[in-house]
Amino acid sequence: MTRRRPRIVIVGAGFAGYECARTLSRTAKGAAEIVLLNPHDYFLYVPLLPEVAAGILEPRRISVSLTGTLPGVRLVLGQAHDVDLDARRVAYTDPEDREGTLDYDRLVLTVGSVNKLLPVPGVAEHAHGFRGMPEALYLRDHITRQCELAGAAEDPRERAARTTFVVVGAGYTGTEVAAHGVLFTDALARQNTGLRDGPRPRWLLLDIADRLLPELDERLSRTAERVLRGRGVDVRTGTSVKEATSDGVLLDDGEFVDSRSLIWCVGVRPDPLVDSMGLPTDRGRLCVDAYLGVPGHPEVFACGDAAAVPDLTRPGKVTPMTAQHAQRQGKVAARNVAASCGHGAPRAYEHHDLGFMVDLGGVQAAANPLHIPLSGPFASAVTRGYHLMAMPGNRVRVAADWLLDAVLPRQGVQLGLVRSWSVPLDTETPEVARVPR
Helix, strand or coil: CCCCCCEEEEECCCHHHHHHHHHHHHHHCCCCEEEEEECCCEEECHHHHHHHHCCCCCHHHHEEEHHHHCCCEEEEECEEEEEECCCCEEEEECCCCCEEEEECCEEEECCCEEECCCCCCCHHHHCECCCCHHHHHHHHHHHHHHHHHHHHCCCHHHHHHHCEEEEECCCHHHHHHHHHHHHHHHHHHHHCHHHHCCCCCEEEEEECCCCCCCCCCHHHHHHHHHHHHHCCCEEEECCCEEEEECCEEEECCCCEEECCEEEECCCEEECCHHHHCCCCEECCEEECCCCCEECCEEEEEECHHHEECECCCCCCCECCCCHHHHHHHHHHHHHHHHHHCCCCCCCCCCCCCCCCEEECCCCCEEECHHHCCEEHHHHHHHHHHHHHHHCCCCHHHHHHHHHHHHHCCCCCCCCCCCCHHHCCCCCCCCCCCCCCC
């Protein structure tokens, strides 16, 4: 150790990083210096991000202050871009473009993931992802703006194109974006005189798989498809985008869909920092052992989306990239980091999933808590109850927003604070809006 107290540096404050920092802050009790390196000063509760884009929740409701909820943890604002394993040093760039370094005795890599790109012409230029708060705020403004421009348009074809929204990827995120999005645009159309008598806004949900939510239980898939089709969403499985342009998207079946909105939810890939380290990876994820340690580097741990954690409940496989696993891995990583410093015993990570919940907006949801299939208003109540329980803060504010949304009209205003060029699809930092330099 180079200091009187060991310095533990945690890179990333997603589900894994936040839980690791919180657990360490509760158990270390001043015995170690805990430093959290993150590009912004909040933990983002990603499962409720679609509700921000749909105008239900205000952005700060799902943004939990790191300094306010992690006592004993020092926050350093910055984006890590290099890890020197020999010197035990992390290099980063802060929000004002200044370079900095952090020496460490223990390092926990929880850098998460970024948008997954496919080699489809035009997608990088015309599509937008859905990984961070800037993208959600942009989508909220963009949807509102397109409806307002459509209401003022005299050309029926332009009006139809501006009120057509294409979501690619019918996984967890894409399904929720489409489910909440169609309710949002219906509300906007009812408030807009220019759209009130025209056709409803159109939503398409595309996926190359043969069903919605292909990674989840088939019963959840059937419930979600029934609800979306009932709302008029055009669900197309076995379909993908062949090309994207400024005027619309060309599907692989030859149909061209006039649209000004392409929302890319095809999945995620590990943060590029993992590749730059020169360590063994599994499909881009850093290889670790069952104790979340990096082989050959006993001082380095990794978990969450960035790590290929062996799934002891399914021998030969790694844990999926879900918040449920990331959160629990963060706790285990904290325990094992403490054990490596001489406090307690290490523990292997093992977790059987407890089921999944998909919020479909309104009073609809698809859920299987403890693998008991639920749908309808009861599933919605269980889903919202779970989110309130899982959030580390802001519970009362979130519940208040839900109550107000149930009794008041949806607010349809676009502030224009996040522009299209600020949230490119091909970015290593979806959690930070690009600014002019």
